[in-house]
Amino acid sequence: MLEWSNRHAWRACGQVTGPWVRIPPSPPVEEMEQIYYQIFEALPRQGPGDERSTKRAFHKLAGLPEHPEILDVGCGSGGQTLVLAKLTPGKITALDNHAPFIEKLKRNARRAGCAERIQCVVGDMNSMNFPKGSFDVIWCEGAAFVMGFNNALKAWRQLLRPKGYLAVSELVWFKKRAPQEVKDFFAREYPDMKHYKDIYPVIESSGYKMIDYFPLPGKSWWTHYYTPAEKKLASLRRKYRNDKKAQSIFDSFQLEIDMHRKYSEYYGYGFYILQKAKS
Numbered sequence: 041m042l043e044w045s046n047r048h049a050w051r052a053c054g055q056v057t058g059p060w061v062r063i064p065p066s067p068p069v070e071e072m073e074q075i076y077y078q079i080f081e082a083l084p085r086q087g088p089g090d091e092r093s094t095k096r097a098f099h100k101l102a103g104l105p106e107h108p109e110i111l112d113v114g115c116g117s118g119g120q121t122l123v124l125a126k127l128t129p130g131k132i133t134a135l136d137n138h139a140p141f142i143e144k145l146k147r148n149a150r151r152a153g154c155a156e157r158i159q160c161v162v163g164d165m166n167s168m169n170f171p172k173g174s175f176d177v178i179w180c181e182g183a184a185f186v187m188g189f190n191n192a193l194k195a196w197r198q199l200l201r202p203k204g205y206l207a208v209s210e211l212v213w214f215k216k217r218a219p220q221e222v223k224d225f226f227a228r229e230y231p232d233m234k235h236y237k238d239i240y241p242v243i244e245s246s247g248y249k250m251i252d253y254f255p256l257p258g259k260s261w262w263t264h265y266y267t268p269a270e271k272k273l274a275s276l277r278r279k280y281r282n283d284k285k286a287q288s289i290f291d292s293f294q295l296e297i298d299m300h301r302k303y304s305e306y307y308g309y310g311f312y313i314l315q316k317a318k319s
Protein backbone atom coordinates (compact mmCIF):
# COMPACT_ATOMS: atom_id res chain seq x y z
CA MET A 41 0.00 0.00 0.00
CA LEU A 42 2.79 2.36 0.90
CA GLU A 43 4.33 1.72 -2.46
CA TRP A 44 1.42 3.58 -4.02
CA SER A 45 2.03 6.72 -2.02
CA ASN A 46 5.69 6.69 -2.92
CA ARG A 47 4.92 6.28 -6.59
CA HIS A 48 2.75 9.35 -6.37
CA ALA A 49 5.58 11.15 -4.69
CA TRP A 50 7.73 10.49 -7.74
CA ARG A 51 5.10 11.93 -10.00
CA ALA A 52 4.46 14.91 -7.77
CA CYS A 53 8.04 15.86 -7.00
CA GLY A 54 9.97 14.34 -9.88
CA GLN A 55 12.21 12.80 -7.28
CA VAL A 56 12.05 10.05 -4.80
CA THR A 57 11.01 10.55 -1.19
CA GLY A 58 10.73 8.40 1.88
CA PRO A 59 12.98 5.37 2.02
CA TRP A 60 14.44 6.19 -1.39
CA VAL A 61 16.04 9.49 -0.48
CA ARG A 62 19.43 7.94 -1.03
CA ILE A 63 18.75 7.49 -4.74
CA PRO A 64 20.36 10.22 -6.84
CA PRO A 65 17.99 12.99 -7.98
CA SER A 66 16.11 12.94 -11.29
CA PRO A 67 15.47 9.22 -11.52
CA PRO A 68 13.83 8.21 -14.77
CA VAL A 69 10.26 8.04 -13.50
CA GLU A 70 8.95 5.78 -16.28
CA GLU A 71 11.69 3.27 -15.74
CA MET A 72 11.06 3.22 -11.99
CA GLU A 73 7.32 2.85 -12.53
CA GLN A 74 7.83 0.08 -15.01
CA ILE A 75 9.84 -1.92 -12.46
CA TYR A 76 7.38 -1.11 -9.76
CA TYR A 77 4.41 -2.26 -11.86
CA GLN A 78 6.17 -5.52 -12.63
CA ILE A 79 5.74 -6.38 -8.97
CA PHE A 80 2.12 -5.33 -8.64
CA GLU A 81 0.81 -6.66 -11.94
CA ALA A 82 1.99 -10.11 -10.88
CA LEU A 83 -0.07 -10.13 -7.67
CA PRO A 84 -3.63 -11.40 -7.23
CA ARG A 85 -4.36 -8.24 -5.21
CA GLN A 86 -2.60 -4.91 -4.97
CA GLY A 87 -3.23 -4.48 -1.25
CA PRO A 88 -4.33 -6.39 1.84
CA GLY A 89 -7.78 -7.96 1.64
CA ASP A 90 -9.60 -11.22 1.25
CA GLU A 91 -12.89 -12.68 0.06
CA ARG A 92 -14.25 -13.30 3.56
CA SER A 93 -13.75 -9.69 4.61
CA THR A 94 -15.38 -8.34 1.46
CA LYS A 95 -18.35 -10.65 2.11
CA ARG A 96 -18.49 -9.70 5.78
CA ALA A 97 -18.63 -6.01 4.91
CA PHE A 98 -21.17 -6.51 2.12
CA HIS A 99 -23.56 -8.42 4.38
CA LYS A 100 -23.85 -5.34 6.60
CA LEU A 101 -25.53 -3.37 3.81
CA ALA A 102 -29.18 -3.76 4.75
CA GLY A 103 -32.04 -2.77 2.48
CA LEU A 104 -30.17 -2.54 -0.82
CA PRO A 105 -32.22 -2.63 -4.02
CA GLU A 106 -32.28 -5.98 -5.79
CA HIS A 107 -29.88 -4.70 -8.46
CA PRO A 108 -27.70 -2.14 -6.70
CA GLU A 109 -25.37 0.19 -8.58
CA ILE A 110 -21.90 -0.11 -7.08
CA LEU A 111 -18.77 1.96 -7.67
CA ASP A 112 -15.48 0.22 -6.83
CA VAL A 113 -12.84 2.95 -6.53
CA GLY A 114 -9.14 2.06 -6.97
CA CYS A 115 -10.21 -1.47 -7.89
CA GLY A 116 -6.75 -2.63 -8.97
CA SER A 117 -6.99 -5.92 -10.86
CA GLY A 118 -10.36 -6.47 -9.22
CA GLY A 119 -9.77 -8.88 -6.31
CA GLN A 120 -12.77 -7.47 -4.46
CA THR A 121 -14.73 -6.54 -7.62
CA LEU A 122 -15.21 -10.18 -8.56
CA VAL A 123 -16.29 -11.05 -5.02
CA LEU A 124 -18.89 -8.28 -5.16
CA ALA A 125 -20.10 -9.57 -8.51
CA LYS A 126 -20.73 -12.95 -6.89
CA LEU A 127 -22.59 -11.39 -3.98
CA THR A 128 -25.04 -9.28 -5.96
CA PRO A 129 -26.73 -9.31 -9.37
CA GLY A 130 -26.22 -5.53 -9.49
CA LYS A 131 -24.00 -3.50 -11.79
CA ILE A 132 -20.47 -2.57 -10.75
CA THR A 133 -18.42 0.30 -12.12
CA ALA A 134 -14.78 -0.56 -11.42
CA LEU A 135 -12.33 2.32 -11.71
CA ASP A 136 -8.55 2.41 -11.55
CA ASN A 137 -5.96 4.65 -13.19
CA HIS A 138 -3.63 1.81 -14.21
CA ALA A 139 -4.89 0.33 -17.49
CA PRO A 140 -3.16 -3.09 -17.20
CA PHE A 141 -5.00 -3.74 -13.90
CA ILE A 142 -8.28 -2.98 -15.62
CA GLU A 143 -7.37 -5.29 -18.53
CA LYS A 144 -6.65 -8.09 -16.05
CA LEU A 145 -10.00 -7.47 -14.36
CA LYS A 146 -11.76 -7.66 -17.74
CA ARG A 147 -10.12 -11.02 -18.51
CA ASN A 148 -10.99 -12.43 -15.09
CA ALA A 149 -14.56 -11.14 -15.30
CA ARG A 150 -15.03 -12.81 -18.70
CA ARG A 151 -13.71 -16.04 -17.23
CA ALA A 152 -16.07 -15.73 -14.25
CA GLY A 153 -19.02 -15.02 -16.55
CA CYS A 154 -19.87 -11.64 -15.03
CA ALA A 155 -18.21 -9.28 -17.54
CA GLU A 156 -21.51 -7.80 -18.72
CA ARG A 157 -22.25 -6.52 -15.19
CA ILE A 158 -18.87 -4.86 -14.65
CA GLN A 159 -18.24 -1.56 -16.36
CA CYS A 160 -14.46 -1.11 -16.37
CA VAL A 161 -13.12 2.44 -16.33
CA VAL A 162 -9.53 3.62 -16.60
CA GLY A 163 -9.72 6.90 -14.74
CA ASP A 164 -8.49 9.11 -11.94
CA MET A 165 -10.45 8.98 -8.70
CA ASN A 166 -9.61 12.65 -8.16
CA SER A 167 -11.68 13.68 -11.16
CA MET A 168 -14.61 11.29 -11.33
CA ASN A 169 -17.52 13.00 -13.03
CA PHE A 170 -20.37 10.60 -12.34
CA PRO A 171 -23.66 12.44 -11.80
CA LYS A 172 -24.64 13.11 -8.19
CA GLY A 173 -26.58 10.28 -6.57
CA SER A 174 -25.46 7.65 -9.10
CA PHE A 175 -24.64 4.82 -6.70
CA ASP A 176 -26.24 2.73 -3.97
CA VAL A 177 -22.81 1.65 -2.76
CA ILE A 178 -19.27 2.96 -3.05
CA TRP A 179 -16.63 0.34 -2.35
CA CYS A 180 -12.98 1.17 -1.77
CA GLU A 181 -10.47 -1.34 -0.45
CA GLY A 182 -7.14 0.22 0.40
CA ALA A 183 -7.21 3.16 -2.00
CA ALA A 184 -8.92 6.08 -0.20
CA PHE A 185 -5.52 7.34 1.00
CA VAL A 186 -4.78 8.37 -2.60
CA MET A 187 -7.15 11.33 -2.12
CA GLY A 188 -6.67 11.45 1.63
CA PHE A 189 -9.21 9.57 3.73
CA ASN A 190 -11.14 12.68 4.83
CA ASN A 191 -11.23 14.15 1.32
CA ALA A 192 -12.40 10.87 -0.13
CA LEU A 193 -15.28 10.58 2.34
CA LYS A 194 -16.41 14.13 1.62
CA ALA A 195 -16.07 13.88 -2.16
CA TRP A 196 -17.82 10.54 -2.51
CA ARG A 197 -20.84 11.39 -0.38
CA GLN A 198 -22.49 13.32 -3.18
CA LEU A 199 -22.19 10.34 -5.54
CA LEU A 200 -24.31 8.24 -3.19
CA ARG A 201 -28.09 8.00 -3.24
CA PRO A 202 -29.94 8.80 0.00
CA LYS A 203 -29.07 6.12 2.58
CA GLY A 204 -26.39 4.80 0.21
CA TYR A 205 -23.41 2.97 1.68
CA LEU A 206 -19.66 3.49 1.66
CA ALA A 207 -17.49 0.47 2.48
CA VAL A 208 -13.88 1.53 2.82
CA SER A 209 -10.74 -0.02 4.25
CA GLU A 210 -7.96 2.15 5.59
CA LEU A 211 -4.55 1.72 7.21
CA VAL A 212 -4.89 2.50 10.92
CA TRP A 213 -3.13 2.11 14.23
CA PHE A 214 -4.70 -0.58 16.41
CA LYS A 215 -2.90 0.65 19.52
CA LYS A 216 -2.21 4.15 20.77
CA ARG A 217 1.34 3.22 21.78
CA ALA A 218 3.79 1.53 19.45
CA PRO A 219 7.55 0.89 19.31
CA GLN A 220 9.62 3.77 18.01
CA GLU A 221 10.83 1.87 14.95
CA VAL A 222 7.35 1.37 13.53
CA LYS A 223 6.26 4.86 14.57
CA ASP A 224 9.22 6.33 12.67
CA PHE A 225 8.47 4.18 9.64
CA PHE A 226 4.90 5.44 9.36
CA ALA A 227 5.82 9.00 10.23
CA ARG A 228 7.77 8.87 6.96
CA GLU A 229 5.45 6.70 4.92
CA TYR A 230 1.95 7.65 6.01
CA PRO A 231 1.97 10.59 8.39
CA ASP A 232 -1.84 10.89 8.17
CA MET A 233 -2.36 7.45 9.65
CA LYS A 234 -4.83 7.54 12.55
CA HIS A 235 -5.81 5.34 15.44
CA TYR A 236 -8.87 3.37 14.29
CA LYS A 237 -11.13 5.11 16.79
CA ASP A 238 -9.96 8.57 15.77
CA ILE A 239 -11.59 7.90 12.41
CA TYR A 240 -15.06 7.79 14.01
CA PRO A 241 -15.47 11.58 14.40
CA VAL A 242 -14.23 12.08 10.83
CA ILE A 243 -16.98 9.76 9.63
CA GLU A 244 -19.66 11.71 11.44
CA SER A 245 -18.40 15.12 10.40
CA SER A 246 -18.25 13.97 6.78
CA GLY A 247 -21.97 13.15 6.77
CA TYR A 248 -22.08 9.41 7.43
CA LYS A 249 -23.40 7.09 10.11
CA MET A 250 -21.17 4.22 11.12
CA ILE A 251 -22.80 0.84 10.57
CA ASP A 252 -19.89 -1.44 11.43
CA TYR A 253 -16.14 -1.65 11.83
CA PHE A 254 -13.80 -4.61 11.88
CA PRO A 255 -10.04 -5.04 11.48
CA LEU A 256 -8.86 -7.09 8.50
CA PRO A 257 -7.50 -10.42 9.74
CA GLY A 258 -3.72 -10.86 9.72
CA LYS A 259 -3.74 -13.42 6.93
CA SER A 260 -5.40 -11.05 4.49
CA TRP A 261 -2.03 -9.27 4.31
CA TRP A 262 -0.23 -12.42 3.28
CA THR A 263 -2.26 -14.84 1.16
CA HIS A 264 -2.88 -12.65 -1.88
CA TYR A 265 -0.43 -9.86 -1.21
CA TYR A 266 2.82 -10.11 0.75
CA THR A 267 3.48 -13.83 0.17
CA PRO A 268 3.25 -13.60 -3.65
CA ALA A 269 5.00 -10.21 -3.47
CA GLU A 270 8.01 -11.74 -1.71
CA LYS A 271 8.22 -14.45 -4.40
CA LYS A 272 8.06 -11.84 -7.14
CA LEU A 273 10.67 -9.69 -5.41
CA ALA A 274 13.06 -12.65 -5.29
CA SER A 275 12.74 -13.26 -9.03
CA LEU A 276 13.02 -9.57 -9.92
CA ARG A 277 16.11 -9.22 -7.74
CA ARG A 278 17.76 -11.83 -9.96
CA LYS A 279 16.54 -10.18 -13.15
CA TYR A 280 17.82 -6.73 -12.09
CA ARG A 281 20.88 -7.94 -10.19
CA ASN A 282 23.10 -5.14 -11.60
CA ASP A 283 20.54 -2.33 -11.32
CA LYS A 284 20.97 -0.35 -8.10
CA LYS A 285 17.81 1.69 -8.56
CA ALA A 286 15.71 -1.39 -9.06
CA GLN A 287 17.30 -3.04 -6.04
CA SER A 288 16.44 -0.01 -3.91
CA ILE A 289 12.78 -0.33 -4.92
CA PHE A 290 12.85 -3.98 -3.90
CA ASP A 291 14.57 -3.07 -0.62
CA SER A 292 11.94 -0.53 0.27
CA PHE A 293 9.06 -2.92 -0.44
CA GLN A 294 10.85 -5.61 1.56
CA LEU A 295 11.21 -3.15 4.44
CA GLU A 296 7.46 -2.55 4.40
CA ILE A 297 6.84 -6.31 4.52
CA ASP A 298 9.36 -6.84 7.31
CA MET A 299 7.78 -4.05 9.28
CA HIS A 300 4.45 -5.83 9.10
CA ARG A 301 5.99 -9.16 10.02
CA LYS A 302 7.40 -7.56 13.15
CA TYR A 303 4.68 -5.12 14.18
CA SER A 304 1.32 -6.33 12.85
CA GLU A 305 -0.25 -6.20 16.31
CA TYR A 306 0.14 -2.40 16.26
CA TYR A 307 -1.40 -1.53 12.91
CA GLY A 308 -3.39 -2.93 10.05
CA TYR A 309 -6.42 -2.23 7.92
CA GLY A 310 -9.72 -1.20 9.45
CA PHE A 311 -12.84 -1.91 7.39
CA TYR A 312 -15.45 0.82 7.89
CA ILE A 313 -19.02 0.31 6.72
CA LEU A 314 -20.80 3.65 6.58
CA GLN A 315 -24.19 4.93 5.52
CA LYS A 316 -24.89 8.33 4.08
CA ALA A 317 -26.67 10.38 6.73
CA LYS A 318 -29.19 13.13 6.03
CA SER A 319 -27.46 16.48 5.68
Ligand SMILES: C[S@@+](CC[C@H](N)C(=O)[O-])C[C@H]1O[C@@H](n2cnc3c(N)ncnc32)[C@H](O)[C@@H]1O
Nearest residue numbers: 085086087114115116136137138164165181183
Ligand atom coordinates in the same frame (compact mmCIF):
# COMPACT_ATOMS: atom_id res chain seq x y z
C1 LIG B 1 -3.45 -0.44 -2.58
S1 LIG B 1 -4.07 -0.65 -4.21
C2 LIG B 1 -5.66 -1.42 -3.86
C3 LIG B 1 -6.22 -2.17 -5.05
C4 LIG B 1 -7.44 -3.03 -4.79
N1 LIG B 1 -8.54 -2.29 -4.26
C5 LIG B 1 -7.08 -4.18 -3.86
O1 LIG B 1 -7.42 -4.11 -2.67
O2 LIG B 1 -6.45 -5.12 -4.35
C6 LIG B 1 -4.50 1.00 -4.68
C7 LIG B 1 -5.08 1.07 -6.07
O3 LIG B 1 -5.40 2.44 -6.35
C8 LIG B 1 -5.05 2.72 -7.68
N2 LIG B 1 -4.86 4.16 -7.83
C9 LIG B 1 -3.82 4.90 -7.39
N3 LIG B 1 -4.02 6.20 -7.69
C10 LIG B 1 -5.22 6.27 -8.33
C11 LIG B 1 -5.97 7.33 -8.88
N4 LIG B 1 -5.54 8.60 -8.81
N5 LIG B 1 -7.16 7.05 -9.47
C12 LIG B 1 -7.61 5.78 -9.54
N6 LIG B 1 -6.94 4.72 -9.03
C13 LIG B 1 -5.75 4.97 -8.43
C14 LIG B 1 -3.81 1.90 -7.94
O4 LIG B 1 -3.58 1.70 -9.33
C15 LIG B 1 -4.14 0.63 -7.18
O5 LIG B 1 -4.79 -0.30 -8.00
